[in-house]
Amino acid sequence: MDTRERLIETTRELLWERGYVGTSPKAIQQRSGAGQGSMYHHFDGKSDLAFAAIEREAAALVARAEADLGGPGSAVERVASYLRRERDALRGCPVGHLTMDPDVMADARLRQPVAEALAAVVERLAEVLEEARSAGDLDVEPLPTATALVAMLQGGYVLARASGDPATYTRAVDGALALLR
Amino acid sequence: MDTRERLIETTRELLWERGYVGTSPKAIQQRSGAGQGSMYHHFDGKSDLAFAAIEREAAALVARAEADLGGPGSAVERVASYLRRERDALRGCPVGHLTMDPDVMADARLRQPVAEALAAVVERLAEVLEEARSAGDLDVEPLPTATALVAMLQGGYVLARASGDPATYTRAVDGALALLR
DNA sequence: GTCTATAACCTGATAGAC
DNA sequence: GTCTATCAGGTTATAGAC
Numbered sequence: 178m179d180t181r182e183r184l185i186e187t188t189r190e191l192l193w194e195r196g197y198v199g200t201s202p203k204a205i206q207q208r209s210g211a212g213q214g215s216m217y218h219h220f221d222g223k224s225d226l227a228f229a230a231i232e233r234e235a236a237a238l239v240a241r242a243e244a245d246l247g248g249p250g251s252a253v254e255r256v257a258s259y260l261r262r263e264r265d266a267l268r269g270c271p272v273g274h275l276t277m278d279p280d281v282m283a284d285a286r287l288r289q290p291v292a293e294a295l296a297a298v299v300e301r302l303a304e305v306l307e308e309a310r311s312a313g314d315l316d317v318e319p320l321p322t323a324t325a326l327v328a329m330l331q332g333g334y335v336l337a338r339a340s341g342d343p344a345t346y347t348r349a350v351d352g353a354l355a356l357l358r
Numbered sequence: 359m360d361t362r363e364r365l366i367e368t369t370r371e372l373l374w375e376r377g378y379v380g381t382s383p384k385a386i387q388q389r390s391g392a393g394q395g396s397m398y399h400h401f402d403g404k405s406d407l408a409f410a411a412i413e414r415e416a417a418a419l420v421a422r423a424e425a426d427l428g429g430p431g432s433a434v435e436r437v438a439s440y441l442r443r444e445r446d447a448l449r450g451c452p453v454g455h456l457t458m459d460p461d462v463m464a465d466a467r468l469r470q471p472v473a474e475a476l477a478a479v480v481e482r483l484a485e486v487l488e489e490a491r492s493a494g495d496l497d498v499e500p501l502p503t504a505t506a507l508v509a510m511l512q513g514g515y516v517l518a519r520a521s522g523d524p525a526t527y528t529r530a531v532d533g534a535l536a537l538l539r
Numbered sequence: 540g541t542c543t544a545t546a547a548c549c550t551g552a553t554a555g556a557c
Numbered sequence: 558g559t560c561t562a563t564c565a566g567g568t569t570a571t572a573g574a575c
Contacts, residue, residue: 180558195460199379202551213552214559223551269458276519277450277458279376288520295520318536324517324526325533329506331513336505338457339469339476345505352506355499356537361540382568394570395541404569 181219183209188230193271196278197227197287228286231275235294238272242298252309259302260326260354266337266346273331299323315357322357329353362400364390369411374452378408378459378468409467412456416475419453423479433490440483441507441535447518447527454512480504496538503538510534 178186187209191200202223206216220226245259264270272294281287303323309315329349337346359367368390372381383404387397401407426440445451453475462468484504490496514530 196377196379196458198377199460201549203549212559212561214561217552218558273513273516273520274458276516277377277455279380282519288522292520292522295517299517318533321529321533321536323533324514324530325510325537328513328517328530329510329534331516332454332509332511333505333513335454335457335512336476336480336509338463339454339473341469341473348502349505349509352499352502352504353510353537355502356506356534383570384568393541393543395543398570399540 180209180211180215184211184216184219184226185229185233188226189234189271192227192230192234193268193274196274197281198278200227202226224284224287227281228290231272231281231287232290234271235290238270238294239297239301242301246301246305251314252305252312253314255305256302256309256326256357257354259305260330260350264330264334264346266334266343267341269334269338270331273334295327299327302327317357326353326357361390361392361396365392365397365400365407366410366414369407370415370452373408373411373415374449374455377455378462381408383407405465405468408462409471412453412462412468413471415452416471419451419475420478420482423482427482427486432495433486433493434495436486437483437490437507437538438535440486441511441531445511445515445527447515447524448522450515450519451512454515476508480508483508498538507534507538 184205187205188200191204191208195204200223202213202216205211205226206213216226220229241262242259245262246255248255248258250258272291275281275287275291276295281291299320300323303319306315306317306319306322310317310319333346333349336349337343339345365386369381369386372385372389376385381404383394383397386392386407387394397407401410422443423440426443427436429436429439431439453472456462456468456472462472480501481504484500487496487498487500487503491498491500510530514527517530518524518527520526
């Protein structure tokens with residue numbers, strides 16, 4: 178992995194752990210092993226480097242959702258496997274996380290990939306719910322239901338982090354799946 | 359309002375807007391109109407002042423939930439009025455917000471009021487759901503359902519902030535209420 | 540209770556040598 | 558491409574006068 182790549186991956190980690198406001202260029206340089214000059218050679222500054230990291234994280238989120246929602250099985254099964262996929266509940270969502278960061282939300286460029294990725298996941302889930310409805314397996318409005326389910330996952334992280342217990346996240350998912358029937 | 363009070367209320371505002379990591383003592387002093395010496399006279403430091411603000415915010419969260427969940431009406435109606443209560447979707451939850459802040463989560467003292475308040479809301483909602491179940495109006499497991507519903511609210515903020523549109527929050531609530539039937 | 544002074548370190552970046 | 562030097566300003570306090 179070359180220096181540029183290491184800078185981006187390190188920034189992904191730090192954005193996840195500490196957010197944008199809580200991540201300093203110095204911390205990125207130290208963890209990645211890149212020097213000051215090196216970082217400013219490859220990127221215009223903190224915001225530019227964060228953009229590269231956020232774009233990549235956003236694309237990864239959409240890809241993970243698609244792996245479940247576009248996988249094998251009936252529409253209902255795919256929704257369940259998306260909801261039940263193992264997640265690192267105490268770390269939270271690397272993308273959803275960023276919506277609570279004031280400096281990310283204040284910067285249109287940083288905000289865009291976050292907005293697009295979450296919207297894409299909701300829309301994709303709505304498509305699969307629509308499919309389940311057509312098949313007669315479910316009787317719900319696709320878009321509000323998809324929005325509620327993705328919100329429940331995002332909020333599941335909030336409650337799990339607050340309680341310090343990953344089981345809180347699982348409990349939220351169980352509750353949502355039970356409601357879906 | 360005296361200086362001490364102004365410091366606490368200003369800190370509540372700034373924690374909501376910018377989080378703990380993103381809020382500096384200087385910013386608190388400037389917005390509250392209190393001087394450096396004044397702040398350090400009333401509080402041991404940033405963390406001590408934040409604790410006072412967080413404790414108060416956490417208590418307010420529990421009180422708002424109780425106003426709906428302990429209000430008049432049937433159990434089902436109270437759940438609906440809790441879920442439908444108007445919230446400032448783009449600002450997010452002043453308490454849930456803090457779970458994404460690394461320095462709050464790393465400090466047991468700051469974390470405790472956040473953990474307790476969110477747990478109290480979930481438990482209270484579960485009680486009301488149990489009541490609705492006893493009345494034969496609802497057929498759900500109280501605790502997982504309450505966890506899913508509170509998570510949905512917390513995640514509704516995430517999606518609304520990402521999209522920049524408060525309607526996203528409302529859509530999530532609508533989806534959840536529809537599932538509850 | 541509030542003020543100013545001071546401190547040691549961090550932040551986010553630029554400049555120019557190698 | 559990477560390095561070190563430098564910079565103006567912010568951070569989170571402490572000290573002591575008023």
